Amino acid sequence: MFARSSKRSYLFLSVMLSFCLLLGIGAASAADAVKIGFLGPITGSDASEGAAARNAFMLAISEANKSGEFPYKIEVIEVDDQSTENVAVAGAQEIVSDSAVVVASGFWNSGPAAASIPVFKDAEIPLLIWGAIRESLTNPDNVPYITRSAPTDKQENIPLAVKVLDELGYKDWFIVSDVGSYGDGNFNAFKAELASRGITAKGEEQVPEDTTDLNAVVQKIKASGAKAVYCGSTVAIGSQLKRQLFEAGVRDILFCGISGMKTEDFLKIGAEAAEGALIVSPGVILEDTAEGRKFIELYNAQGYSEPIGAYTPYAYEAALILINSLRACGEKPTAEAMTDAIQKSETTGIMGATTFNSIGQTENVAAYLNVVQDGAWLPLEKSEYQGGKRGFGAK
Amino acid sequence: MEMFWGLFMSALLLGCTYTLVAIGFSMFFGVMDVVVFCCGDIAIFGSFAIMGAYAAMQSAGLFAVLPFWVCVALLIIIGAVFCAALGLMTHLLSIKPFHNSSELMPLLSTIAMGTVIKEILGLLFKPAVNAVSKMVGGPDAMTVVSGRNPQAFPALLMPNGSVLSRNITIILITAVMLLLLFLFLNRTKMGMSMQAISQNKELSRMTGINVSKIVVITFLIGGVMLAISGFLLGSYQKLMSFDDGAMYGAKGFSAAVVGGLRNTWGAVIGGMLLAFVEVFVSGYIPRGTAYSSIVAFVVVVVFIVFRPEGIIGEKSVEKV
Known part of the structure; x- marks a missing residue:
């Protein structure tokens, strides 16, 4: 009985020793x-x-x-x-x-x-x-x-605003974002760009972050007579908004937004629905x-x-x-x-x-513009939208 | 007026998606007196099962061999089988073991079941679907992205038709499902047994109804309804996320409460009411979308306080 107990203790000690050695090796490598x-x-x-x-x-x-x-x-x-x-x-x-x-x-x-x-x-x-x-x-x-x-959101929105407000000259806006930190920051940044040019948006909407059905917003956009939509949200909301605008027949309109939408997931809504989305991206081409x-x-x-x-x-x-x-x-x-x-x-x-x-x-700070053309993202300057071969929508 | 009709159509479509989830809640509550909180997750599981089966069928080349509508029917059947099995598992794992426990236990266990379903989708959707696709399709198999990423639901309803025709199809399918459910509940022995259990379980047992068998069948049928709900949801929404279930579950439950928790038609009325409130608040109140869900839930609270039995529910009186 005693012998069996000693053997068990010996085994236990050996296991513990091995464990300590392993820990020791781990500590050495951690150092x-x-x-x-x-x-x-x-x-x-x-x-x-x-x-x-x-x-x-x-x-x-x-x-x-x-x-x-x-x-x-x-x-x-x-x-x-x-x-x-x-x-x-x-x-x-x-x-x-x-x-x-x-x-x-x-x-x-x-x-x-x-x-x-x-x-x-x-x-x-x-x-x-x-x-x-x-x-x-x-x-x-x-x-x-x-x-x-x-x-920052402000720094990102500036080049987009310069393009769509100063160069393309859109005046009738509807701005959409989510109510989250990211969306709210972009919403205010773009609104400030509009205000600095004396433009008041025809409509604005901030939606909960888990919103999937934006059809009510789409109907508001339609009724507002806006010629351009700004979406300051991530891909989940941005892609649904673009798709539902397309499905509701709101196609002759500029859809632009922020880098949170420039992902491959945006293209999952289909080439036709995604076509013409103009998104600012940070960095360089x-x-x-x-x-x-x-x-x-x-x-x-x-x-x-x-x-x-x-x-x-x-x-x-x-x-x-x-x-x-x-x-x-x-x-x-x-x-x-x-x-x-x-x-x-x-x-x-x-x-x-x-x-x-x-x-x-x-x-x-660097940023450039991208557009969806035939189901793929392209830098604006390399797309057919830049030369005027394709258009963003009536002003 | 154009805006009104646009909003009306949106509300109708959203109402269809809420209604079918709400019916799941009503059916389960009717026969089991239990709020099965994972109904929304089962519906989302259904839409993911259809997306996974779509990838596997594409990989196997079935769409080139079989007529398109046959493939779509097969996909719905696959989704229905998965959801029926999941409904049954929910009953066996998270409701039946707590038969004699506090009412809170199945409530909590179905919430936990919802989390399990969601995490399984997030973790296993990609490896499971890609493994099956590669097995049947070889190196050119169609693959899916991680279950935690947004998934594009394939265009299965009127793929070449207009958006309006797709929307009308969604409404028609919902109407047909409701009609079939009505016929089942009122014209078949099994359906009437379900109603009897819903009204009085003990008396039903004494009249020779096999309550255990009916309960199992309810969970199977409820699972099928939720699978079709997931299919319609995917067809309408196009992008599905593995964690959408909690939101749809909350909306479906609210709809069932507003309509009358034990009443199938109550679920329809509740689902539609909730959807119309949400959509019209979003549409007609400036910056109303941010508050639409709050307003909808205020409606639910008002019903709970002033008419707890729901719009067409009957007052339950407990005699001592």
Whole structure:
């Protein structure tokens, strides 16, 4: 009996010892790694944008690890925020609770970004926003922890307004957005552009974020006599609005909007229904620059199932900014050192040179227009709409 | 006037989608005295089952071999089989085990069942459909994107016809479904047994009605109704999301409460009333869309307070 008991104790001790050794090995390898967090809508209604951004971010980190330049391995804690505030906050908590994390980059949706910012500020972990555009996310209160390499909603709406209001000359507008953080920001930004030109919209509507039936809004647009519709929302609402306008016979009208709609999911409503949608996109036309072409080649070589979206280059660029900042922090980067390094960084990438102003907002603002032509997205200047061969609708 | 008729048509279509979900609630509540909160999720599961089967049938080349309407009928049958099975599973897993428990238990367990259905769609739709498609179609198989992404519902109703003809077809299908349900409930022995159970379960049992069997059949028929609801929803909405079920469930339940929870025709009236309120508030009140759902739910609350038995429900009096 005693012998059997001793044997069992011996076995138990051996298992425990092995376990401790394994833990020890784990700890040793953890010490050789620097962790960074990535947050975005990898699944959910905005997944096509978030998953492509995740791919690009991971690609840049993988390239940095392969280069052998760093004396440690860069590991990424990936969080799928599902475009939802509470999921994003839980993800942010997960990231900041890991003591090896020195920085994070995240968010395509402004709501989850706004909800998670206090978590990063409290933990004193710097957060670089790669895609959420609500203007107030970068402000003096969030210095020095929050920076953003993407343009704000205001910055994005300006080139669109210049095109449709000043160049194309549309005067009769109906503006639509969702009531969420992203939609509301765009709604106000475009309304301000109209107001600055002395234009009052013929109608305006803000819909709940889960709205799927926009036929009542379509009837209002029809009755208002508007010649142009602005949609400052994401693809879920934007694509349904465009489709339902088409189905209701409202076709001789300009439909324009913001980058949240420039995804492959928008094209799922069909080539005919999607035709002529004019959407502003942040950044530069990738095919037109050597850096952009290099990025397209590198991304496509990986065989990802998600194509490059409007913010995919921004996620890649955000990773480059973090890598550049890690480089500036020497062999043992800390969150404190990274906070300082990001603020002072100057990173040259696809968009040109990115630096940050006193409230952590990028000073490098670029945007261009896209249009759906025959079921595919094209830069406006390369489409038949630019030359006048196809038209957006009567003014 | 053009706007009025446009809104009227939108409300009618939206009402059709609410009505069929509401009927599911009414049927289940009628025979089981249980609010099955996953009705909306079962309907969405139906539309996803149809989309998945569509991809597999396209991959197998069935659309090139069989007439289009046969393929559509097959797709609806597949959706109906999946939803009937899911209805049965809901009964077996989240209602029957709590037969002698508090009324809250099946309520909570059907909410949990809805979450399970939603997550299964999100996680398994892509791998399951793509595996089947590749098995039947080889390397050129039609594939689907992750279940958590918005899915484009195929054009199955009047694909070459006008939008108006599609809309009228949706209304007609709903009307035919209601007529068939009416005939089933009032002209068949089984339907009348269902009504008897809905009125008095104990007395029904004493008169020799096999209550357990009728309950199972109710869940199967309810599942089929929800599958057709999912089909119509997809045909109308075109883009489906795996998490639409909670919203449609809430609307369907509200419609059933407004109409009268035990009454099938109450579900129709409630569904239509709710849809008309939502659409006309959106249409005629400036910036009203943001408040349309709030107004609709205020209507529900008003009914709960002032007419809890619903528009055509009967007052239940408990004798001591």
